[in-house]
Amino acid sequence: MNDATLFPPLELFTYQANLWWRGLRYLDTLRERADNMLEHEQAGKPPLLDFDYEMILDGRRLERPANYALLRITRVGEDCLEDCLDASKPPVMIVDPRAGHGPGIGGFKRDSEVGMALHEGHPVYFVIFFPEPVPGQTLEDVLHVLRRFVETLAKHHPGKPPVLYGNCQAGWAIALLSADCEGLVGPAVLNGSPLSYWSGESGVNPMRLAGGLLGGAWLTHLLADLGDGRFDGANLATNFETLKPANTLWKKDYQLFADIEGQRERFLGFERWWTGFYSLSKEEITAIVENLFIGNQIERGEFELCPGCTVDLKRIRNPLVIFASGGDNITPPHQALNWLPAVYPSTEALKAADQRIVYLLNPHVGHLGIFVSARVARLEHRAILESLTELNDLAPGLYELRIDNPTGDPDCHKPQFRVHFEERRVEDLDYPSQAPAFERVRARSEHNVSLYETFVGPWVRLYTTPWSAEVLRQLHPARTSRLMFSERFAPWMGSVKWLSDMAPPESVSVEGRNMYRQWETLTSDAITSTLELAGTARDGFSELLFTGFYGGSWPGGEEH
Numbered sequence: 001m002n003d004a005t006l007f008p009p010l011e012l013f014t015y016q017a018n019l020w021w022r023g024l025r026y027l028d029t030l031r032e033r034a035d036n037m038l039e040h041e042q043a044g045k046p047p048l049l050d051f052d053y054e055m056i057l058d059g060r061r062l063e064r065p066a067n068y069a070l071l072r073i074t075r076v077g078e079d080c081l082e083d084c085l086d087a088s089k090p091p092v093m094i095v096d097p098r099a100g101h102g103p104g105i106g107g108f109k110r111d112s113e114v115g116m117a118l119h120e121g122h123p124v125y126f127v128i129f130f131p132e133p134v135p136g137q138t139l140e141d142v143l144h145v146l147r148r149f150v151e152t153l154a155k156h157h158p159g160k161p162p163v164l165y166g167n168c169q170a171g172w173a174i175a176l177l178s179a180d181c182e183g184l185v186g187p188a189v190l191n192g193s194p195l196s197y198w199s200g201e202s203g204v205n206p207m208r209l210a211g212g213l214l215g216g217a218w219l220t221h222l223l224a225d226l227g228d229g230r231f232d233g234a235n236l237a238t239n240f241e242t243l244k245p246a247n248t249l250w251k252k253d254y255q256l257f258a259d260i261e262g263q264r265e266r267f268l269g270f271e272r273w274w275t276g277f278y279s280l281s282k283e284e285i286t287a288i289v290e291n292l293f294i295g296n297q298i299e300r301g302e303f304e305l306c307p308g309c310t311v312d313l314k315r316i317r318n319p320l321v322i323f324a325s326g327g328d329n330i331t332p333p334h335q336a337l338n339w340l341p342a343v344y345p346s347t348e349a350l351k352a353a354d355q356r357i358v359y360l361l362n363p364h365v366g367h368l369g370i371f372v373s374a375r376v377a378r379l380e381h382r383a384i385l386e387s388l389t390e391l392n393d394l395a396p397g398l399y400e401l402r403i404d405n406p407t408g409d410p411d412c413h414k415p416q417f418r419v420h421f422e423e424r425r426v427e428d429l430d431y432p433s434q435a436p437a438f439e440r441v442r443a444r445s446e447h448n449v450s451l452y453e454t455f456v457g458p459w460v461r462l463y464t465t466p467w468s469a470e471v472l473r474q475l476h477p478a479r480t481s482r483l484m485f486s487e488r489f490a491p492w493m494g495s496v497k498w499l500s501d502m503a504p505p506e507s508v509s510v511e512g513r514n515m516y517r518q519w520e521t522l523t524s525d526a527i528t529s530t531l532e533l534a535g536t537a538r539d540g541f542s543e544l545l546f547t548g549f550y551g552g553s554w555p556g557g558e559e560h
Contacts, residue, residue: 015516024500025260026253027485031493033268034486037275037479047128048104048273051076051114056125057152059145066137066145067130070152072123073107073114086121090160090186091153092385095127095146097168097371100236102276103128106167108269111374113165113381120385122163125153127170133230133281139288140306146177150184161186161318163388167371168192168331169288172298176305179315187319187391189384192331192370195313196342198296198438199334199431206539207243207330209546211294212438216445218452220289224282225460228469231285233277234478241478243329245538246531254524270372275482294445296438299339313343314353319391321384321401322359323370330367334431340398347425351396358391358421360384360401379403379417387419398424437550444550 040046047053052075059068070093094113096103107114107126117124127149134141153162163186166174171193178188200208211217224231241248256263280288297303303311324336337359344350350357360383365376383403399421473479487493510517 011514012516015510015514018510018517019520021500022257022260024496025264026257027493027496028500029256029260029264029267030482030485031487031496033271033275034483034489036268036272037482038486038488040272040276045102045131045276045278047071047102047126048276049073049107049114049126050109050112051107051118053126056156057149059148060130060134062145062148064141064144065134066141067133068142068145068149069128069130070149071126071128073118073126076110076115076118084118084121085123089120089122090388091123091125091157091162092117092165093125093127093149093153093162094165095167095170095174096129097170098129098278098280099169100233100240100277101273102131102278104273105368105371106165108273108372109374111377113167113371113377116377116381116385117165119382122385123157125149125162129278131278133279133284135229135281136283137281138283140309142284143173143176143180143305146173147181147184150177150181154184163385164188164318166190166193168194168367171195172292175298175313175316175320176303176311178318178320179311179313182315182317185318187321187388188316189321189323190336191323192325192328192336192367193322194292194331194335196296196299196335196338197293198435199338199433200332201334201432202434202543205329205332205334206542207239208293208335209542210239211289211445212441212546212550213542216441216448217286217289217294218445218448220286221282221449221452221457222460224285225457226464226469226472227279227282228464228466229282230279230469231282232279232473232476234473234476237274237277238478240330245535246528250524250531251528254528258521258524275478277476277478290445290449294438295442299342301343313339316355319356319394320358321391322357323362323380323384324359325362325365325367325370327362327364328367328370333361337429338431338433341426341429344426346427347398350398350426354396356391356394356396356399358394358399358401359424360403383417383419387421390419390421394421398426400424437546440550 049071051073053071053073055069056072057070059066059070094106094117096106103126106112109115114124114126127146150162150164161184164174164178166172166188168191171190172195174188174190175193175195178185197208220231223235256267291297291303295302298311298313301310301312301314305311322336324331324333326333340350340357344353344355360380362370362376362380365373369376380403383401387401402420402422404418404420405416483489485493
């Protein structure tokens with residue numbers, strides 16, 4: 001057997017031509033992503049909704065301003081909504097997460113939370129936020145504005161308390177709002193929302209350990225001070241990206257490179273949202289980190305929103321739907337559900353409070369998939385919205401929402417699946433606890449913050465200027481790693497665009513049987529596996545460090 005048989009020259013030539021073409025198209029996609037990022041920023045970072053809308057109320061103009069606004073969805077493509085809405089159904093108010101990125105993920109495409117609510121005939125309102133916070137804006141200001149939005153909907157739809165939809169961070173904001181708006185709001189849906197941040201599984205949910213390993217919230221204070229009182233959302237996005245190094249460093253880009261024509265538009269569409277970094281005020285981000293993430297004060301009833309005003313989740317009287325996923329490594333079911341036994345020690349206590357709480361579990365979808373996945377929107381979110389009447393009719397207690405015979409058919413007029421509620425007991429929510437270790441994290445954090453604010457913070461604030469803050473913002477790796485491909489910073493990228501358009505894709509296509517393409521796939525799989533192993537090793541080492549510093553519990557073991 002000669003070398004020509006082992007290494008067919010025609011296959012090699014075809015593969016090399018295809019590799020060259022895919023490389024050009026890949027670079028051109030990165031160029032377009034950078035240009036889209038710049039254009040979006042220059043346009044003021046408008047919400048990335050795939051629906052027409054009008055602004056109902058701008059929170060920046062209220063007596064207690066915050067950078068939120070209430071929008072009403074008015075049109076889907078060429079279709080006006082007025083003839084499609086059901087006057088008997090309550091409005092749905094969807095609140096997107098303020099976790100580093102801009103608003104729009106709940107209405108990113110037609111098959112979304114917004115789209116499903118419209119399919120069901122609900123008037124839909126969307127809460128957005130602007131790129132920059134109002135100076136000195138606090139969580140109390142934000143909740144005051146959200147309450148004003150609820151009161152506005154009560155005037156527009158009398159007798160129909162709105163259904164509140166909260167994604168991730170917005171979920172616990174909706175929970176706080178519900179505790180303060182008895183009688184004004186209808187069912188609240190909390191999607192991937194961490195109300196019990198200390199909870200999680202050892203070796204599986206490392207993000208909850210970050211506060212302890214970094215010494216507490218002092219770093220948040222430092223970054224906000226360096227930002228001249230603003231915390232750059234790019235820092236939060238970087239935290240999410242470091243969770244899965246295999247995906248961030250290789251898999252996401254290789255999937256684009258391997259199927260450049262099939263993945264290009266999907267990649268660019270998602271990156272328009274992912275690279276739109278928004279800021280939070282120092283007052284907001286430090287309150288979130290100190291009281292929720294490190295302090296875990298919501299479930300404990302210790303979160304003091306303002307002097308003399310403590311949030312108590314027992315005051316929530318509207319029904320709750322908690323949607324979580326076993327594949328979510330940012331907000332696992334532990335964090336979404338473990339606050340229940342902390343607030344209601346028994347099922348009898350929950351029933352005595354006259355409360356109805358329903359949870360829905362997806363076995364595998366990731367954190368963003370809870371809000372973004374079209375399949376999840378057509379099934380789980382549609383099922384939730386279709387079950388609102390039944391939810392209101394349930395007797396007090398805890399239930400699991402189960403979906404039978406799912407098809408994912410987006411036609412809301414056909415009963416393509418069946419939904420039923422199975423009663424559960426609060427006592428069965430038996431998630432492992434590492435509370436003593438995290439108590440020590442909280443104490444260490446308070447000590448380090450006190451040291452920082454006494455000896456370091458005043459000097460940082462003295463020498464920080466708006467100019468230095470903007471320089472740091474522009475030089476953040478999350479921005480520079482993307483903008484380096486823009487023609488404005490790399491003029492030669494214009495030639496990449498010209499070259500990528502020279503050859504049509506069919507002229508350099510490669511069949512899956514091409515041995516060189518198969519080797520490429522195997523190499524990519526090996527790189528992905530290596531990076532996944534490195535990520536697992538890093539998480540395991542982080543767990544060991546955390547246990548060594550603060551104590552804790554081994555998986556299945558006793559507390560140290």
